Amino acid sequence: AQSVTQPDIHITVSEGASLELRCNYSYGATPYLFWYVQSPGQGLQLLLKYFSGDTLVQGIKGFEAEFKRSQSSFNLRKPSVHWSDAAEYFCAVGAPESQGNLIFGKGTKLSVKP
Amino acid sequence: SQTIHQWPATLVQPVGSPLSLECTVEGTSNPNLYWYRQAAGRGLQLLFYSVGIGQISSEVPQNLSASRPQDRQFILSSKKLLLSDSGFYLCAWSVSYNSPLHFGNGTRLTVT
Numbered sequence: 001a002q003s004v005t006q007p008d009i010h011i012t013v014s015e016g017a018s019l020e021l022r023c024n025y026s027y028g029a030t031p032y033l034f035w036y037v038q039s040p041g042q043g044l045q046l047l048l049k050y051f052s053g054d055t056l057v058q059g060i061k062g063f064e065a066e067f068k069r070s071q072s073s074f075n076l077r078k079p080s081v082h083w084s085d086a087a088e089y090f091c092a093v094g095a096p097e098s099q100g101n102l103i104f105g106k107g108t109k110l111s112v113k114p
Numbered sequence: 115s116q117t118i119h120q121w122p123a124t125l126v127q128p129v130g131s132p133l134s135l136e137c138t139v140e141g142t143s144n145p146n147l148y149w150y151r152q153a154a155g156r157g158l159q160l161l162f163y164s165v166g167i168g169q170i171s172s173e174v175p176q177n178l179s180a181s182r183p184q185d186r187q188f189i190l191s192s193k194k195l196l197l198s199d200s201g202f203y204l205c206a207w208s209v210s211y212n213s214p215l216h217f218g219n220g221t222r223l224t225v226t
Contacts, residue, residue, distance in 0.1 A: 034214060043120075043204055043217035044158075090157065092215075101148070101173070102215055106157035 002027040002093045006105035013081050014113045021076040021108050023091030032094040033074040034102065035065055039087045047089075050074065061085070086112045116141035120205045120218030127225055133178075133192040135221050137205030140186065145207040147188040148215065149180055152202040164188060200225045 003026040013019055025031060032051050036044040048059025055067040065076045074091060088109045092102040120137045127133060139145050149161040160173045162180035170180050177196050181189045188205060202222050206215040 036217075041220070041222070043219045044206075044215075046214045046216070049214050101160055101163055103160075104150075104158040 002031055002095055002103050004091050004093050004103050004105040006089075006091055006108050008108045009106070010109045010111065012111040012113060015083050016080050019076075019078045019081045019085070019110070021089050021091075021110070023074045023076065023105060024072050025074065025091075025093045026072065027093060027095060029095070030069065033065075033067060034092040034094070035059065035063070035074075035076045036090045036092060036104075037061075037087050038090065038107075044090060047076070081110075081112055083112045083114065086110055116207075116216065118205065118207055118216055118218045120221060122221060123219065124222045125224070127195050127223065129197055129225055130194045133190070133195050133199070133223070135190040135203055135205075135223075137188045137190075137218055138186055139188075139207045142186070142207070142209065144185060145209060147182060148206040148208075149188065149190050150204040150206065152204060152220075158204065162190070195225045197225050199223065 005024045007022050034049045035047040037047050038044045047063050048057050048065055050057050050067045058064050063078050065074055067074050088107045090107045091105040094102045117140045147164045150158045151161055152158050162170055162172055164170050164182045167182055167185055178192050200223055202220050204220045205218040208215050
């Protein structure tokens with residue numbers, strides 16, 4: 001069965017600094033990988049997804065993520081964080097046989113210092 | 115374009131009372147539908163999913179049930195709420211198994 005680990009529960013960065021949120025997955029083949037963002041009291045919004053092909057994927061709001069098979073990782077990055085990026089970020093993994101059910105990590109809460 | 119509606123946004127219910135949360139999707143046909151529960155610090159837990167009318171799969175044994183009476187309607191219910199049912203409930207849909215989930219804005223349920 002697939003699983004997802006987000007090692008960092010809470011990260012604080014200064015506005016304008018770069019950001020990397022870590023995500024490691026466990027799955028026997030190449031999974032479908034997703035990053036979602038959630039603002040307080042809201043649903044989740046898809047940032048980006050990886051199914052196959054180019055291992056560096058671009059998403060909305062200036063985010064990108066890189067799939068590294070050798071490390072079973074799908075880390076989310078942004079070169080310059082804006083105060084509006086403060087939110088909780090979830091990595092998720094899916095598999096073809098799972099009927100679209102995604103397994104979510106426990107999330108990383110991002111705080112942005114002015 | 116497709117939209118998902120989930121209501122109510124917040125709900126406070128006493129222990130032992132019934133529950134009904136509704137979710138509808140517009141702009142697509144035969145979507146996969148999902149109910150997730152989110153508890154603080156515990157990520158999202160898949161409760162139920164449905165690939166068609168009347169087809170419900172349960173991921174976790176619990177005090178809740180789900181129904182899909184129409185193609186784009188998904189209902190989460192309970193006959194008697196427990197304190198442990200408190201949480202943030204999210205409905206989601208997807209086109210197929212390899213497409214992203216699209217979430218509603220959630221329902222904050224507090225059982226008192």
